[in-house]
Amino acid sequence: EAQVTQNPRYLITVTGKKLTVTCSQNMNHEYMSWYRQDPGLGLRQIYYSMNVEVTDKGDVPEGYKVSRKEKRNFPLILESPSPNQTSLYFCASKKYRSGPYNEQFFGPGTRLTVL
Amino acid sequence: GIQVEQSPPDLILQEGANSTLRCNFSDSVNNLQWFHQNPWGQLINLFYIPSGTKQNGRLSATTVATERYSLLYISSSQTTDSGVYFCAGIYNNNDMRFGAGTRLTVKP
Numbered sequence: 001e002a003q004v005t006q007n008p009r010y011l012i013t014v015t016g017k018k019l020t021v022t023c024s025q026n027m028n029h030e031y032m033s034w035y036r037q038d039p040g041l042g043l044r045q046i047y048y049s050m051n052v053e054v055t056d057k058g059d060v061p062e063g064y065k066v067s068r069k070e071k072r073n074f075p076l077i078l079e080s081p082s083p084n085q086t087s088l089y090f091c092a093s094k095k096y097r098s099g100p101y102n103e104q105f106f107g108p109g110t111r112l113t114v115l
Numbered sequence: 116g117i118q119v120e121q122s123p124p125d126l127i128l129q130e131g132a133n134s135t136l137r138c139n140f141s142d143s144v145n146n147l148q149w150f151h152q153n154p155w156g157q158l159i160n161l162f163y164i165p166s167g168t169k170q171n172g173r174l175s176a177t178t179v180a181t182e183r184y185s186l187l188y189i190s191s192s193q194t195t196d197s198g199v200y201f202c203a204g205i206y207n208n209n210d211m212r213f214g215a216g217t218r219l220t221v222k223p
Contacts, residue, residue, distance in 0.1 A: 103163035
C-alpha cells in the first residue's frame with residue numbers, strides 16, 4: 001500500500017531533550033516536507049526536500065533540523081525542544097517538486113507535547 | 116503574503132443535509148487540493164483540482180481558477196463526514212498554502 005508513515009504517533013517529552021520524528025514514504029517520491037498544525041493557524045511548512053541531500057527552509061524552520069540521506073526517509077530533529085513546539089506534525093511527500101498530477105500525500109501525524 | 120480563506124469557519128448540519136464549503140485565494144494558483152481531517156487528526160486527500168469539476172461519490176469540487184475560488188460540495192451528509200475540511204493552494208508550482216479550515220459537525 002502506497003503510504004507515508006511517521007513515528008512516533010504520540011510523544012510527550014521535556015524541554016531540552018533531543019528528539020527525532022521519523023518519516024518514510026514508499027512511493028519513490030522526490031519531494032518531501034514537514035508541516036506543523038496549530039489551532040487557528042492551519043498547517044505551516046517547516047522544511048522541505050526536493051531530493052536526496054537537498055533540503056530548504058519553509059515558513060517556520062526555527063528550532064528544527066532535517067536530513068535527507070535516503071530518498072524514502074526524511075526525519076525531523078528537535079535538538080532542544082521547547083514548549084512552543086508543542087504541536088501536531090505532519091510529514092508529506094509528492095512525486096516531484098512541481099508540475100501537474102503531483103498531489104501531496106500526508107502521513108498520519110505526530111502529536112508532540114513538550115513540558 | 117498569499118492568503119487562502121475558507122468559509123464558513125464552522126458548520127453544523129443535520130444528517131442528510133447538503134452543504135457547500137468555499138475557498139478563496141488571493142493569487143493565482145497552479146493547483147488546489149481539498150483535504151478532510153478526521154477526528155483522529157489524519158489528513159485525507161479528497162481532490163486535486165486545478166480547474167473544472169470532479170466528483171467522488173457524495174463529494175464534488177469545482178475550481179474556478181480565473182476567479183480564484185474553489186467549492187467543495189457535500190451531499191446527503193453523514194456523521195462520518197464530520198471533521199475539518201482544508202483547502203490548500205499550490206503556488207509557484209511548489210509552495211503549498213493552507214486555509215484555516217471549515218469545521219463540520221453532522222448531527223444524527
